[in-house]
Amino acid sequence: MSLKLLVVEDDPTTADFITRGFNEEGAAVDRLDNGRDALAQAMAGGYDVMVIDRMLPDLDGLSLLKALRAANVATPALFLTSLGGVEDRIEGLRAGGDDYLVKPFSFGELSARVQALGRRPPLQQAETVLRAGDLEMDLLARTVTRAGQRIDLLPREFSLLEHLLRRKGRVQTRTMLLESVWGIHFDPQTNVVETHISRLRAKVDKPFDKDLITTVRGAGYRIGD
Amino acid sequence: MRLSRLLRSTPIRQAGLLIAVVAVVTLATLGGAFLKMRSDLQAGLRADLTRELAGFDVSATPGALATLVDARARATDPARTIFAFVGDDGRFAGNARVRITDTEVTLSEASPRQPLSQAGYMHEMRRLSGGVLIVAQSLQPVRQLAETFLGLVVFSLVPTVLISLGLAALVAGRAARRVEALEATLNRIAGGDLAARVEVAREEDDLTRIGRGLNRMAEKQQAATEALRQVSSDIAHDLRTPLQRIAVLLEDLQTHLPDDSRAAELASRASDEAARAVSVFRSLLQIAQIEGGSQAQHFKPFDLSQTARAIAELYQPMAEDRGDRFVLEVPERPVTVTGDANLVGQALSNLIENALRHAPAGGTLTVVVRARGAGGVLVVSDTGPGIPGAERDKVLRRLYRLEQSRTTPGHGLGLSLVAAVAALHDADLTLSDNAPGLRVSLRFPG
Numbered sequence: 001m002s003l004k005l006l007v008v009e010d011d012p013t014t015a016d017f018i019t020r021g022f023n024e025e026g027a028a029v030d031r032l033d034n035g036r037d038a039l040a041q042a043m044a045g046g047y048d049v050m051v052i053d054r055m056l057p058d059l060d061g062l063s064l065l066k067a068l069r070a071a072n073v074a075t076p077a078l079f080l081t082s083l084g085g086v087e088d089r090i091e092g093l094r095a096g097g098d099d100y101l102v103k104p105f106s107f108g109e110l111s112a113r114v115q116a117l118g119r120r121p122p123l124q125q126a127e128t129v130l131r132a133g134d135l136e137m138d139l140l141a142r143t144v145t146r147a148g149q150r151i152d153l154l155p156r157e158f159s160l161l162e163h164l165l166r167r168k169g170r171v172q173t174r175t176m177l178l179e180s181v182w183g184i185h186f187d188p189q190t191n192v193v194e195t196h197i198s199r200l201r202a203k204v205d206k207p208f209d210k211d212l213i214t215t216v217r218g219a220g221y222r223i224g225d
Numbered sequence: 226m227r228l229s230r231l232l233r234s235t236p237i238r239q240a241g242l243l244i245a246v247v248a249v250v251t252l253a254t255l256g257g258a259f260l261k262m263r264s265d266l267q268a269g270l271r272a273d274l275t276r277e278l279a280g281f282d283v284s285a286t287p288g289a290l291a292t293l294v295d296a297r298a299r300a301t302d303p304a305r306t307i308f309a310f311v312g313d314d315g316r317f318a319g320n321a322r323v324r325i326t327d328t329e330v331t332l333s334e335a336s337p338r339q340p341l342s343q344a345g346y347m348h349e350m351r352r353l354s355g356g357v358l359i360v361a362q363s364l365q366p367v368r369q370l371a372e373t374f375l376g377l378v379v380f381s382l383v384p385t386v387l388i389s390l391g392l393a394a395l396v397a398g399r400a401a402r403r404v405e406a407l408e409a410t411l412n413r414i415a416g417g418d419l420a421a422r423v424e425v426a427r428e429e430d431d432l433t434r435i436g437r438g439l440n441r442m443a444e445k446q447q448a449a450t451e452a453l454r455q456v457s458s459d460i461a462h463d464l465r466t467p468l469q470r471i472a473v474l475l476e477d478l479q480t481h482l483p484d485d486s487r488a489a490e491l492a493s494r495a496s497d498e499a500a501r502a503v504s505v506f507r508s509l510l511q512i513a514q515i516e517g518g519s520q521a522q523h524f525k526p527f528d529l530s531q532t533a534r535a536i537a538e539l540y541q542p543m544a545e546d547r548g549d550r551f552v553l554e555v556p557e558r559p560v561t562v563t564g565d566a567n568l569v570g571q572a573l574s575n576l577i578e579n580a581l582r583h584a585p586a587g588g589t590l591t592v593v594v595r596a597r598g599a600g601g602v603l604v605v606s607d608t609g610p611g612i613p614g615a616e617r618d619k620v621l622r623r624l625y626r627l628e629q630s631r632t633t634p635g636h637g638l639g640l641s642l643v644a645a646v647a648a649l650h651d652a653d654l655t656l657s658d659n660a661p662g663l664r665v666s667l668r669f670p671g
Binding site for chain 2: 011055105107156185187190196218
């Protein structure tokens with residue numbers, strides 16, 4: 001992990017926690033507690049991802065990001081907010097935010113989302129085959145094989161697996177999966193994603209020696225080689 | 226449509242009633258006067274006839290009588306008065322033909338030069354020596370009287386009615402436009418646009434006062450909603466930051482505790498409780514936001530079938546893993562309703578989760594979408610214990626839970642959110658007995 005992050009958060013406990021978490025993951029974090037300093041710092045550039053709290057002293061998060069976007073700073077930005085309404089989310093995305101996380105959040109969720117923003121794959125040529133270990137997904141024929149054995153998947157299982165394979169090695173949280181695979185923007189009270197993952201595992205991992213799909217405690221799921 | 230609305234408006238109804246009263250009174254007065262004058266006139270005519278007949282009484286012989294009648298008849302226009310004598314010997318004299326049968330006397334003209342009155346006649350007949358004498362008076366004066374009165378009615382009442390109706394329509398039209406403006410403003414406020422105001426007219430009348438009252442109410446509501454929004458966003462912020470800290474500290478604590486220790490288990494349980502508090506808090510905020518109604522501004526048409534299919538697909542494996550039968554009945558054709566697809570999806574997801582939570586495993590969970598008129602119906606039913614009739618209204622309240630479900634997970638806000646989403650969409654929410662189980666239907670207007 002060699003991401004360089006700018007964290008703008010005025011609550012010291014939260015800022016500590018975020019900074020420590022990312023440091024443990026090996027990311028370099030610059031930490032600021034107000035919007036004015038952040039504007040200057042972000043203009044200097046060089047960051048992979050910015051994590052910005054919406055309520056900041058001096059210059060609030062929305063205005064900060066608007067100013068940065070106006071100055072052609074395209075660094076991906078994730079808003080942290082204590083406002084959770086649909087309209088606040090739309091407002092944040094409209095100001096140039098790339099993602100949005102409502103407090104309180106777990107570090108796993110934040111980390112997964114920051115990774116997703118920081119490692120957005122460059123526009124690649126359309127891949128036709130995705131691989132993880134001995135698992136192969138042919139996107140044209142819509143077939144999946146593992147160790148040469150054909151695996152039959154339902155359409156939604158296929159798209160879930162495709163989503164994980166395209167982000168191989170990166171944690172995908174339950175809410176991220178709900179948003180991208182099902183297009184759902186609310187938190188169900190029950191862990192529905194778990195059920196889908198275990199069905200997928202039953203087909204993809206169970207008949208084989210090695211598990212490709214792993215659960216990351218307190219965060220989500222990841223597929224690896 | 227506009228005309229029928231106009232006809233149902235209060236000023237037109239009142240004007241109509243007044244006009245009807247005036248018309249009845251006028252007609253009664255004129256009618257009474259007419260009847261009195263007609264009976265006087267008829268009595269006069271009858272007296273004239275009697276007098277005329279008396280004049281002939283003196284003649285003794287049929288010949289003399291015939292000559293006398295002939296003389297009078299020649300000097301008289303039969304259109305006014307008819308004199309005729311029919312002798313028993315067939316002798317006839319008079320200015321009109323007369324035919325006498327047992328029951329009636331028929332008069333007809335004697336020659337084309339002497340036409341009879343069109344108004345009819347009143348006659349008197351008397352048997353005198355050697356024949357029958359008939360004197361008839363034209364009813365022309367009576368007819369004239371009737372025509373005069375009819376003229377009076379037409380020239381006095383009809384213009385009165387027409388002018389009143391016209392004025393009433395004019396006034397009603399104006400009032401209707403003002404009432405429409407009031408209605409439109411009320412609808413906009415009900416639709417979530419709290420900035421809507423009525424344009425208050427210059428003249429001071431009841432509608433102006435209602436308009437002012439409406440504006441005052443809207444201002445108060447807007448201020449209250451704004452205050453509520455401010456308070457909830459303050460609470461949201463003030464509560465979320467400490468909740469965030471607790472979550473952070475607990476997560477931190479867990480990493481410092483040896484796995485599988487009693488302390489780690491406690492920290493993990495504390496984490497779960499904090500997460501539960503967050504979940505209740507989020508749901509309460511979201512319900513408050515939905516009830517605020519401002520989301521109605523972002524309403525778009527969407528396919529209810531598609532939403533139901535997506536959500537059902539999400540929960541189907543979970544239901545099947547429990548050993549439930551999951552039935553999805555959705556038409557091929559789109560069922561278009563207007564609203565927020567995400568919120569309706571969330572409401573459906575809450576209903577399915579409720580069924581999964583409260584109905585024992587091994588039952589049947591059914592999700593149905595049907596087109597209904599221009600709108601659509603969404604029905605979720607289970608075969609669980611259901612909700613007793615008396616409790617059905619209460620379960621829509623926030624945080625209300627049935628005694629029997631105190632021990633099952635969930636925070637008692639699922640159905641409140643469904644109710645809030647239903648209200649936002651003007652949809653009818655009905656809880657009924659699925660015999661056995663609970664049946665919840667959401668009927669969206671077109």
